[in-house]
Amino acid sequence: MTRTLDNTELQDLIAGLLQPTALMELGVLALCLGLAWIIVRLLRGTPPVDAPIWLGRRGVDGVLFPFLALLLAFGAKLLLANFVKAAVFKLAVPILLSLLLVRLTVRVLSVTYPSSRWMRIIERSISWIAWLAVVLWVTGVLPWLLDAMDEVRWKMGAHVISLRNVVEGGITAGLVMVLALWVAAAIEKRLLRGTGNSSDLSIRMIAANLVRVLLLTIGLLVALSAVGIDLTALSVVGGAIGVGVGFGLQKIAANYVSGFVILAERSLRIGDMVKVDNFDGRITDIRTRYTVIRALNGREAIVPNEMLITQRVENSSLADPRVLLTSTVQVSYGTDVRALQPLIEAAVAQVPRVLADPPPSAQLMAFAADGMDLSINFWILDPENGQGNVRSEVNLALLAVFDAQGVHIPYPQREVRVLASPGVAAAVAEPKSSDSPPP
Secondary structure, eight states: OOOOOOOHHHHHHHHHHTSTHHHHHHHHHHHHHHHHHHHHHHHHTTTTOSOTTTTTTTSTTSSHHHHHHHHHHHHHHHHHTTTSOOSHHHHHHHHHHHHHHHHHHHHHHHHHSTTOTTHHHHHHHHHHHHHHHHHHHHHTHHHHHHHHHHTOEEEETTEEEEHHHHHHHHHHHHHHHHHHHHHHHHHHHHHHTTOOOHHHHHHHHHHHHHHHHHHHHHHHHHHHHHHTOOGGGHHHHHHHHHHHHHHTTHHHHHHHHHHHHHHHHTSSOTTOEEEETTEEEEEEEEOSSEEEEEOTTSOEEEEEHHHHHHSOEEETTSSOOOEEEEEEEEEOTTOOHHHHHHHHHHHHHTSTTBOSSSOOEEEEEEEOSSSEEEEEEEEESOGGGOSHHHHHHHHHHHHHHHHHHTOOOOOOOOOOOOOOOHHHHHHHHSOOOTTSOOO
């Protein structure tokens, strides 16, 4: 039987709000909200602690404030039930509950997907649905609407499912997935906190990714059960999905498997300087599907993990983070190179970021047309901070040594010969006649 729609509950609520006892309820409710705000303020501290989900950015925009306010308001409603007929709290409790659900969903999704452009649309959609449910509950329309939705039924195999089951299961599934994302984000943040070792960071990334996949899988199974889908039927669906992965999604599956292989083998770690497909840069993040490489000029490349497994990758930081740099200079012939070498090495060793072990070296490499070529080799430990700047400092140090010792860097010299033709040469050799006009 479908419940008939009447406005008795709404009339009772309006009548209760007009009673003198409503002022007392408002005062108690204000006290509950103030107490919740004080607790959040004390927990937030000065400077504020890092709790983006519980405390948000300003304390009151997190999950903790509506949660404490709801607990206090519900407790006050139970205490006042023996003295007055609750009217304000009958309206406040569902509002606070709706606010809690909105804050929980929005904050968790914002932390999990901080750069998503859909977050604003999702936030507004969840807010509208939650507040609409509050209005329907307060006006007494929601029970009638649920009964009407329960009358809409259809059969799926051996099970009969109603529209109410689908809606309630969908809401439950959404909450379960949000809670799974929340727990996964908290565990991932805990695992990745306070580590400076790139090898240790790779192991932590493996654990974080496995925890996220495991929790989302469990959340998905619970969500499907909440919707009313029989999990025993997933064996057939799983086989079909396996075939689809084998054919249509093999590249994506290969990238995910390659991501776990990279993190497990630790052949590539966050912070390594690598060269992939003629792109040089530093690894800033390793995801399960792709790896982010940031060049020294600020450009970033998103490289599929399968490419890092199947193609050649030059890793400058795998076994030794030190990188050899070379600067070439030419001095004029006649320079005492053997006496100049220790002066160059001592000057280069004084340049910041140049390592003392192994020490810099100056070598005579070739005898060129205009002078003698010297190669200055030196090592650095932090190539991610740039190579052109340290090479420039080394060249300036060389220039100072040359100026102090009077060493010249030769200019390019060329000898040009003009060869005349035989006719021109004979005309030049023929003597001039006496009557010829003076030149």
